[in-house]
Amino acid sequence: CSLREQLSSVHGITFSITALAFPLKLNEGYFLKTVKVIHLNPHIYIGDKEIRTSVIPEHKDPPPEVGRSFLGYASFKVGELLKSKEQLLSLSLRTSDGGRVVGTIEVRVLKMGEIEDGDTDHITTDVQGQKCALVYECTAPESVSGKDNSPFLSTVLKNPVCKLYRFPTSDNKWMRIREQMSESILSFHIPKELISLHIKEDLCRNQELKELGELSPHWDNLRKSVLTHCDQMVTMYQDILTELSKETGSSFKSSSSKGEKTLEFVPINLHLQRMHVHSPQLKDALYDVITVGAPAAHFQGFKNGGLRKLLHRFETERRNTGYQFIYYSPENTAKAKEVLSNINQLQPLVATHADLLLNSASQHSPDSLKNSLKMLSEKTELFVHAFKDQLVRSALLALYTARPGGILKKSTSPKDSAEESSPQDQPPPMRRQDSIPHHSDYDEEEWDRVWANVGKSLNCIIAAVDKLIERDCSSEEGAGGGRSKDGEKDLSLEDSTASHTREDWYEQLQPLILTLKECMGEVVSRAKQSLTFVLLQELAYSLPQCLMLTLRRDIVFSQALAGLVCGFIIKLHTSLRDPDFLQQLGSVGLMVQYEGLLSTYSDEIGMLEDMAVGISDLKKVAFKIIEAKSNDVLPVITGRREHYVVEVKLPATMFELLPLQIKEGQLLHVYPVLFNVGINEQQTLAERFGDVSLQESINQENFELVKEYYSTFLEKMPPDYISHFQEQNDLQGLLDNLHQNIQVKKRKNVEIMWLAATICRKLNGIRFTCCKSAKDRTSMSVTLEQCSILRDEHQLHKDFFIRALDCMRREGCRIENVLKNIKCRKYAFNMLQLMAFPKYYRPPEGTYGKADT
Numbered sequence: 001c002s003l004r005e006q007l008s009s010v011h012g013i014t015f016s017i018t019a020l021a022f023p024l025k026l027n028e029g030y031f032l033k034t035v036k037v038i039h040l041n042p043h044i045y046i047g048d049k050e051i052r053t054s055v056i057p058e059h060k061d062p063p064p065e066v067g068r069s070f071l072g073y074a075s076f077k078v079g080e081l082l083k084s085k086e087q088l089l090s091l092s093l094r095t096s097d098g099g100r101v102v103g104t105i106e107v108r109v110l111k112m113g114e115i116e117d118g119d120t121d122h123i124t125t126d127v128q129g130q131k132c133a134l135v136y137e138c139t140a141p142e143s144v145s146g147k148d149n150s151p152f153l154s155t156v157l158k159n160p161v162c163k164l165y166r167f168p169t170s171d172n173k174w175m176r177i178r179e180q181m182s183e184s185i186l187s188f189h190i191p192k193e194l195i196s197l198h199i200k201e202d203l204c205r206n207q208e209l210k211e212l213g214e215l216s217p218h219w220d221n222l223r224k225s226v227l228t229h230c231d232q233m234v235t236m237y238q239d240i241l242t243e244l245s246k247e248t249g250s251s252f253k254s255s256s257s258k259g260e261k262t263l264e265f266v267p268i269n270l271h272l273q274r275m276h277v278h279s280p281q282l283k284d285a286l287y288d289v290i291t292v293g294a295p296a297a298h299f300q301g302f303k304n305g306g307l308r309k310l311l312h313r314f315e316t317e318r319r320n321t322g323y324q325f326i327y328y329s330p331e332n333t334a335k336a337k338e339v340l341s342n343i344n345q346l347q348p349l350v351a352t353h354a355d356l357l358l359n360s361a362s363q364h365s366p367d368s369l370k371n372s373l374k375m376l377s378e379k380t381e382l383f384v385h386a387f388k389d390q391l392v393r394s395a396l397l398a399l400y401t402a403r404p405g406g407i408l409k410k411s412t413s414p415k416d417s418a419e420e421s422s423p424q425d426q427p428p429p430m431r432r433q434d435s436i437p438h439h440s441d442y443d444e445e446e447w448d449r450v451w452a453n454v455g456k457s458l459n460c461i462i463a464a465v466d467k468l469i470e471r472d473c474s475s476e477e478g479a480g481g482g483r484s485k486d487g488e489k490d491l492s493l494e495d496s497t498a499s500h501t502r503e504d505w506y507e508q509l510q511p512l513i514l515t516l517k518e519c520m521g522e523v524v525s526r527a528k529q530s531l532t533f534v535l536l537q538e539l540a541y542s543l544p545q546c547l548m549l550t551l552r553r554d555i556v557f558s559q560a561l562a563g564l565v566c567g568f569i570i571k572l573h574t575s576l577r578d579p580d581f582l583q584q585l586g587s588v589g590l591m592v593q594y595e596g597l598l599s600t601y602s603d604e605i606g607m608l609e610d611m612a613v614g615i616s617d618l619k620k621v622a623f624k625i626i627e628a629k630s631n632d633v634l635p636v637i638t639g640r641r642e643h644y645v646v647e648v649k650l651p652a653t654m655f656e657l658l659p660l661q662i663k664e665g666q667l668l669h670v671y672p673v674l675f676n677v678g679i680n681e682q683q684t685l686a687e688r689f690g691d692v693s694l695q696e697s698i699n700q701e702n703f704e705l706v707k708e709y710y711s712t713f714l715e716k717m718p719p720d721y722i723s724h725f726q727e728q729n730d731l732q733g734l735l736d737n738l739h740q741n742i743q744v745k746k747r748k749n750v751e752i753m754w755l756a757a758t759i760c761r762k763l764n765g766i767r768f769t770c771c772k773s774a775k776d777r778t779s780m781s782v783t784l785e786q787c788s789i790l791r792d793e794h795q796l797h798k799d800f801f802i803r804a805l806d807c808m809r810r811e812g813c814r815i816e817n818v819l820k821n822i823k824c825r826k827y828a829f830n831m832l833q834l835m836a837f838p839k840y841y842r843p844p845e846g847t848y849g850k851a852d853t
């Protein structure tokens with residue numbers, strides 16, 4: 001510290017000195033291990049001025065072990081070092097009496113990160129001797145106003161840690177801050193839900209593969225091999241689920257467990273980080289950030305990169321390798337899964353409505369019959385519509401050629417780029433587009449006939465119902481409504497007519513319903529088989545690799561989804577009384593903004609590649625809010641890999657507050673975006689010797705997504721709201737600024753994160769901050785964000801900005817987070833690392849150091 005103070009007064013040279021003070025070459029095990037007790041005291045000169053560097057404050061007596069552990073002195077002139085050819089001095093280390101040489105020490109110039117930009121006023125943000133205003137712990141998680149932790153939220157959030165602070169405002173009043181950090185049982189609940197769904201989906205697909213019918217030997221062998229692997233995968237998912245189910249009541253996976261196989265689906269160190277501000281003359285305000293380790297497949301590792309690269313490479317290879325299978329584009333494969341899922345849902349639905357119609361017929365109730373018919377017609381139309389896809393036709397043909405004896409006799413020229421011919425028992429040639437075959441003998445119209453029969457039989461039912469109702473009316477009129485002339489009911493006549501027509505209605509409709517079901521069965525069986533054949537192609541290429549990629553994607557998605565659901569529920573809960581928010585939720589959807597602090601160097605490249613795909617996959621999720629009918633308010637997930645619906649349950653009193661459409665089950669969408677800025681020493685290396693293009697393209701792509709979201713927001717929210725919103729917020733200005741910052745290619749441009757976070761908060765979105773473990777860098781970032789908000793929105797006294805920041809980092813929730821993860825109260829940074837960090841991301845002295853992470 002004294003060195004820093006002295007150096008900072010020497011203009012122009014501080015940078016080199018700070019850089020010099022720490023990287024004394026201590027990378028040999030011996031030195032590293034002993035440096036703490038050696039008290040290596042080189043004398044540093046600036047010009048003629050000698051500066052002592054010592055770990056022992058000059059005014060204090062050396063601790064007793066110094067005599068035993070003191071190794072030696074060395075001194076040098078900075079000028080000499082700077083002038084030296086290699087920027088390196090090799091010095092003899094002498095005993096304290098200046099006699100014996102006890103070793104050598106190398107001193108070299110090292111330029112790191114911001115230090116190079118001349119930003120060297122201090123290594124850490126600590127202001128020595130200036131304690132923060134006030135901080136104390138509180139056990140109960142009550143809010144400043146005592147309102148924001150309802151029993152509902154506490155069913156999801158667990159083990160809160162709370163800290164209270166008091167900081168002065170610029171007009172010398174006090175603001176009170178409650179910082180809260182809670183873990184969530186969703187960390188485990190969502191992965192379990194999701195894995196169960198994967199098992200269900202995969203079992204169903206495996207069954208459909210088995211039911212594909214007779215295939216020619218080539219395809220049959222392929223199917224057998226696919227089934228063997230797929231069954232193994234299901235077993236693996238089942239084992240993981242069994243293991244996870246043993247973790248009853250768990251709500252936290254520590255950073256040190258990130259590589260554990262059985263916990264792979266669980267997000268790392270997931271927490272709600274909340275700041276509740278109560279400042280004089282201003283409204284109370286809540287600021288939430290979900291902090292979580294970047295969703296990534298740590299157990300599988302990053303040797304070959306992460307999902308973004310792996311998926312791209314896999315798809316390119318698959319497209320270019322016309323070998324033993326038919327190539328369907330990812331879009332077509334996804335469509336096949338969608339149609340299959342629609343069929344599986346719609347067929348039983350149509351069957352149910354058909355039975356309800358018969359039920360109405362047997363009750364002889366015209367109104368009920370009309371209603372049942374309406375429902376049946378609607379569902380049957382949806383059913384018919386589900387098959388209206390060229391893919392079903394081409395898949396039928398492909399399957400036809402794969403049946404025994406179904407060899408292609410001649411190829412026709414492709415109708416469009418998505419349909420080319422492909423001989424089946426021999427490897428097809430290389431092709432870049434979908435290689436769907438054609439067959440001259442194939443009767444395409446047969447499918448049309450089968451398909452049209454569903455519509456035709458529905459029409460028959462409609463006509464029959466109309467006729468029955470018509471006849472019923474006229475017979476009632478003819479019979480005088482069953483009344484005698486004097487107005488008395490002629491019971492005997494009514495009874496006989498009723499029993500006759502009741503029997504008639506049921507009997508007349510029943511065969512028609514049977515025909516409809518048969519026609520549907522025929523369509524379903526053909527379409528299902530053909531689309532399952534498309535899925536077989538997806539699995540056929542590079543089988544184990546394909547399944548490992550699916551597993552990796554499932555793992556990453558599960559971690560991302562757990563965080564999202566947690567964020568969504570908290571956001572919904574805190575904004576339930578805000579009608580503008582609810583309107584935005586229903587009509588625009590919610591922006592979910594992720595701040596990534598990963599470096600684009602070494603393993604973290606792979607993590608970032610995983611994270612980018614995991615977050616982008618969240619687009620496939622929609623939320624639905626339902627009324628809780630019991631004490632079980634945990635969310636339920638339905639759907640399949642291409643599309644999930646998360647049902648969030650709200651207690652009746654809260655559910656009542658929702659707009660009608662949402663109460664009626666409107667699907668609520670989310671718009672995930674990710675901005676990443678690496679800040680550590682690894683990022684310095686990436687910038688110097690590596691590649692930052694991954695970060696650049698992610699930021700660029702996601703900026704476009706934010707822009708799109710904002711235009712939808714402007715379009716869908718009411719004009720009055722928008723004009724008020726625009727008066728209050730210069731969102732366009734922020735967007736332009738963000739865009740410029742993304743374009744400018746400045747090193748460690750943390751402005752990008754601040755702007756993206758501000759845009760998200762202004763647009764009522766959900767904030768996330770992530771690094772590898774959500775422990776060290778994340779803690780620096782969220783505390784900085786909190787203090788910046790206090791400064792910009794709550795008039796924190798400017799002299800207290802750094803003190804508040806240090807105070808939060810030293811004594812706030814985040815150091816507890818570190819403790820909770822690694823059982824040690826130290827951020828896992830060393831001096832060298834911190835020198836590379838942007839200034840405001842450095843924790844105070846004494847809070848960081850070697851930690852066994």
Ligand SMILES: O=P(O)(O)O[C@H]1[C@H](O)[C@@H](O)[C@H](O)[C@H](O)[C@@H]1OP(=O)(O)O
Pocket residue numbers: 255680771772773774775776777778828829830833853
């Ligand atoms: O929470 P993180 O910032 O991902 O923790 C890092 C830390 O930044 C780094 O300095 C340290 O060397 C470790 O790699 C930490 O990661 P762990 O996952 O090991 O906690």
